[in-house]
Amino acid sequence: MSKFLVEKCPPLRGTVRISGAKNSALPILAASLLGTEDIILEDVPRLKDVEVMCEVLSYLGAKVEFLDKGIIRINSKDINNYETPYELMSKMRASFLVMGPLLTRLGKTKTSLPGGCAIGTRPIDLHLKGFRALGAEIDVNHGNIGAYAEKLVGDRIYLDFPSVGATENIMMAAVMAEGETIIDNAAMEPEIVDLSNFLNKLGADIKGAGTSSIRIKGVKELGGATHSIIPDRIEAGTFMVAAAITKGDVTVENVISSHIKPIIAKLREAGCVIIENENGDKVRVIGNGRPKAVDIKTLPYPGFPTDMQAQFMALMSISKGTSVIIETVFENRFMHVDELKRMGADIKIDGRSAIIQGVESLMSAPVKATDLRAGAALVLAGLVSDGVTEIGDIHHIDRGYENIEEKFAKLGAKIKRV
Numbered sequence: 001m002s003k004f005l006v007e008k009c010p011p012l013r014g015t016v017r018i019s020g021a022k023n024s025a026l027p028i029l030a031a032s033l034l035g036t037e038d039i040i041l042e043d044v045p046r047l048k049d050v051e052v053m054c055e056v057l058s059y060l061g062a063k064v065e066f067l068d069k070g071i072i073r074i075n076s077k078d079i080n081n082y083e084t085p086y087e088l089m090s091k092m093r094a095s096f097l098v099m100g101p102l103l104t105r106l107g108k109t110k111t112s113l114p115g116g117c118a119i120g121t122r123p124i125d126l127h128l129k130g131f132r133a134l135g136a137e138i139d140v141n142h143g144n145i146g147a148y149a150e151k152l153v154g155d156r157i158y159l160d161f162p163s164v165g166a167t168e169n170i171m172m173a174a175v176m177a178e179g180e181t182i183i184d185n186a187a188m189e190p191e192i193v194d195l196s197n198f199l200n201k202l203g204a205d206i207k208g209a210g211t212s213s214i215r216i217k218g219v220k221e222l223g224g225a226t227h228s229i230i231p232d233r234i235e236a237g238t239f240m241v242a243a244a245i246t247k248g249d250v251t252v253e254n255v256i257s258s259h260i261k262p263i264i265a266k267l268r269e270a271g272c273v274i275i276e277n278e279n280g281d282k283v284r285v286i287g288n289g290r291p292k293a294v295d296i297k298t299l300p301y302p303g304f305p306t307d308m309q310a311q312f313m314a315l316m317s318i319s320k321g322t323s324v325i326i327e328t329v330f331e332n333r334f335m336h337v338d339e340l341k342r343m344g345a346d347i348k349i350d351g352r353s354a355i356i357q358g359v360e361s362l363m364s365a366p367v368k369a370t371d372l373r374a375g376a377a378l379v380l381a382g383l384v385s386d387g388v389t390e391i392g393d394i395h396h397i398d399r400g401y402e403n404i405e406e407k408f409a410k411l412g413a414k415i416k417r418v
Contacts, residue, residue, distance in 0.1 A: 006382030037224030
């Protein structure tokens with residue numbers, strides 16, 4: 001198994017280009033099953049999760065070709081399979097997103113319960129509630145889930161929680177349903193807007209994405225299009241925190257600054273200088289001495305993203321003062337705490353709250369990435385820890401960051417994969 005060796009480094013300096021968003025690429029790849037002509041996707045990150053999703057599409061009968069760096073051509077005209085095998089589902093939770101497209105395209109879909117990072121219960125009941133409202137029959141049996149419908153008919157669907165996955169899956173099921181579907185209390189993430197823009201390019205009729213109420217008028221069929229994936233706001237945030245934690249000066253480019261407002265606000269609060277360019281596609285972060293303690297509460301978008309909680313905890317571990325981080329989105333998202341404590345961090349957990357007393361410095365230790373964002377947090381902690389930090393289980397990190405060690409090395413980090 002590969003691991004990262006990370007040495008304490010001087011302040012990071014330079015420019016890093018942010019890749020396309022994993023959390024946008026995966027639903028858009030799933031949505032490609034809806035088109036009947038060639039679809040070209042640009043700025044797709046080469047990640048393990050993306051490869052798994054492409055395997056799923058191929059298994060279902062789509063033609064998938066990697067044309068160039070970050071460019072994929074998909075043709076789903078002749079999809080003929082409605083079952084997703086357990087081997088692929090168990091590798092990645094997002095493969096569940098093919099249910100909506102298959103249900104509306106083929107009238108049936110069958111799959112097993114999804115896998116992915118063990119960061120807490122992410123129930124699929126909201127997805128199934130949406131499918132039922134559109135007229136599907138749901139059959140759950142021995143860990144397998146089937147959904148069947150002669151035809152789907154639009155309805156008004158209220159989500160008990162603004163789940164990103166459920167919003168996406170219901171949108172994809174509704175695009176070819178008869179009549180109009182309204183999703184209330186929908187997730188408002190930028191990735192939802194990107195999916196909506198992509199589907200509209202294929203010929204869908206979706207309005208209101210990015211607000212809590214999405215209106216979808218069903219169409220007969222969808223065609224093809226060329227679409228570029230939005231930049232990854234979590235990757236951007238991770239490199240911004242890297243600048244702050246090393247007291248560096250880093251510019252992240254290929255970003256949409258409005259997507260990272262909460263991250264910018266909290267880094268300013270921590271004492272960083274942040275300079276945004278006029279176009280909002282570049283953000284410069286200057287770490288201004290030892291960071292100040294800040295309090296954070298994770299919330300659905302446009303609140304502070306749960307996917308940045310672990311990275312900020314690494315930053316707060318060496319800050320001046322005491323920080324409180326409250327995790328409201330996932331109940332099992334403090335698995336990185338024990339690993340940071342091994343490196344000398346002073347963190348106490350009380351239910352869904354973490355109290356972090358900043359220390360002067362951290363020290364290297366052998367640690368493990370327990371999930372994707374926890375792994376990124378350990379890399380950040382390793383950059384400022386005395387000695388060499390050995391990070392195991394880095395396959396988690398590879399699920400969400402493209403060429404992470406190369407990008408860090410170009411900024412002056414001492415990191416290598418062994």
